[in-house]
Amino acid sequence: MGGGEIMADAEVIEELYRTALPRLCGYGFLLTGSEAEGEEMVQAAIVKTFSRWRRIDDVHSAEAYVRAAMRTLTIDAARRATRWRRAMHTLVERGGEDVEAAIAGSDEVAAAIRDLPPRVRVAVALRYLDDLTVAETAERMGLTEGAVKKYLHTARERLGPWHEALDAEDTDDDQVRVTEAEGRRAR
Amino acid sequence: MTGDLLTELESHGAAMAGRLGPEGAAAARGRIAKVRRRRAAGVVAVLVPVLGLGGWFLGTSSRASNIQPAHTDPTAVQISYDEPLEPQVQQAIVAGDHDAMRKLFELGAYPLHIPVEGQYYVESAVARCDLEALTILDDVGARRAPVSDISFDVAIEPAVTTCGADVVEHVLETSPVEIDQVEVMSMAASRGEPDVVTLLARRGYPLEVPGEWSALDDAARAGEHRAVAVLLEEGADPTVVIDGVPLAELVDREGTPVEIVDAIRAAAGVEG
Numbered sequence: 001m002g003g004g005e006i007m008a009d010a011e012v013i014e015e016l017y018r019t020a021l022p023r024l025c026g027y028g029f030l031l032t033g034s035e036a037e038g039e040e041m042v043q044a045a046i047v048k049t050f051s052r053w054r055r056i057d058d059v060h061s062a063e064a065y066v067r068a069a070m071r072t073l074t075i076d077a078a079r080r081a082t083r084w085r086r087a088m089h090t091l092v093e094r095g096g097e098d099v100e101a102a103i104a105g106s107d108e109v110a111a112a113i114r115d116l117p118p119r120v121r122v123a124v125a126l127r128y129l130d131d132l133t134v135a136e137t138a139e140r141m142g143l144t145e146g147a148v149k150k151y152l153h154t155a156r157e158r159l160g161p162w163h164e165a166l167d168a169e170d171t172d173d174d175q176v177r178v179t180e181a182e183g184r185r186a187r
Numbered sequence: 188m189t190g191d192l193l194t195e196l197e198s199h200g201a202a203m204a205g206r207l208g209p210e211g212a213a214a215a216r217g218r219i220a221k222v223r224r225r226r227a228a229g230v231v232a233v234l235v236p237v238l239g240l241g242g243w244f245l246g247t248s249s250r251a252s253n254i255q256p257a258h259t260d261p262t263a264v265q266i267s268y269d270e271p272l273e274p275q276v277q278q279a280i281v282a283g284d285h286d287a288m289r290k291l292f293e294l295g296a297y298p299l300h301i302p303v304e305g306q307y308y309v310e311s312a313v314a315r316c317d318l319e320a321l322t323i324l325d326d327v328g329a330r331r332a333p334v335s336d337i338s339f340d341v342a343i344e345p346a347v348t349t350c351g352a353d354v355v356e357h358v359l360e361t362s363p364v365e366i367d368q369v370e371v372m373s374m375a376a377s378r379g380e381p382d383v384v385t386l387l388a389r390r391g392y393p394l395e396v397p398g399e400w401s402a403l404d405d406a407a408r409a410g411e412h413r414a415v416a417v418l419l420e421e422g423a424d425p426t427v428v429i430d431g432v433p434l435a436e437l438v439d440r441e442g443t444p445v446e447i448v449d450a451i452r453a454a455a456g457v458e459g
Contacts, residue, residue, distance in 0.1 A: 009219075
């Protein structure tokens with residue numbers, strides 16, 4: 001890839017798979033709590049990103065677009081699931097077995113991630129993998145800072161020991177008990 | 188329990204990349220090319236009749252006479268009587284060979300065939316936005332819902348997000364499952380063509396669920412200017428409140444393109 005040349009899409013895709021795939025897969029794992037679903041999400045997000053007739057000049061921009069597409073897929077899937085559960089509540093209420101957990105396996109960190117609501121996973125991804133501030137995360141998600149802090153607090157509670165290393169770099173959110181509604185009122 | 192989250196993500200990411208990497212790029216390129224071809228075909232399907240009519244209207248008969256109506260010239264599928272018929276149906280669908288499809292079903296191809304891998308017949312037809320193939324499949328009673336989940340219609344999402352209004356209308360009218368109208372409108376608003384949004388709105392699909400959801404919000408978050416315009420034209424409420432936040436304020440916070448925010452604010456009568 002030389003001298004500021006614009007890489008053709010195919011080259012950007014190859015480069016993306018060569019250099020960014022583990023990071024994207026880790027991102028997918030955080031958003032889904034499942035290796036299999038995470039892999040599918042990465043593939044779907046890459047297809048979605050490059051199917052648009054937009055020019056993506058370099059692999060760094062491509063990775064950012066793909067991550068954004070993955071977050072959108074997470075939120076959209078959650079919305080669909082919520083509506084589906086609402087429509088099918090009688091059937092869902094009959095089932096006591098956690099089918100998702102059975103499929104995903106017994107990995108403890110995967111189980112802990114799956115226990116997080118999808119928006120909390122997105123907040124954690126933006127805050128800790130995309131290295132955004134709480135304010136930037138809030139802006140990106142269309143929420144108040146209070147709501148994001150609440151999400152991160154939830155993540156800290158449910159991820160337990162896996163969150164300790166993140167805690168060290170995140171003193172801002174400690175002891176936060178702000179509800180989303182309160183956060184909105186505060187604006 | 189040991190380890191921290193970032194280390195765990197790195198470890199899982201590496202394992203996943205190891206599986207996905209070798210064939211992932213090629214598979215993704217193939218799927219991207221397919222989606223782009225479908226989009227390009229959609230543009231051609233609109234432009235060819237428009238150009239043809241324009242030429243006729245201007246009286247340029249010599250040039251107009253060179254414009255032929257859309258003509259399908261499918262790769263003829265050679266039917267083999269010694270091979271299983273079901274994979275040949277799949278080939279015929281992919282090739283757009285409707286005559287071969289009809290012939291294969293006449294010969295006894297099983298319409299409820301479950302593919303070992305790959306797509307159901309209907310999925311393949313919808314992927315090509317091939318209305319005639321869909322009609323043939325519906326006539327023979329081809330499977331629309333996977334065995335694992337009979338309440339899910341495999342045709343709906345690809346139709347709504349990649350095809351035009353004619354195919355979407357057919358898929359919705361013939362769907363064997365109870366359709367979640369909010370979900371379908373949400374898909375169309377964020378990923379569908381404007382004519383599909385118009386179709387759904389005029390068929391009474393919901394434009395918002397006050398307090399919870401708005402198709403305008405979905406279209407705005409996806410940056411779909413045309414869908415936002417269509418939704419406003421069809422009567423979507425720009426003053427709706429979602430989770431306690433007025434829509435105009437919500438889309439502004441979501442990093443929506445400024446022209447969309449302005450359009451919604453103007454429609455809602457909110458001053459900038």
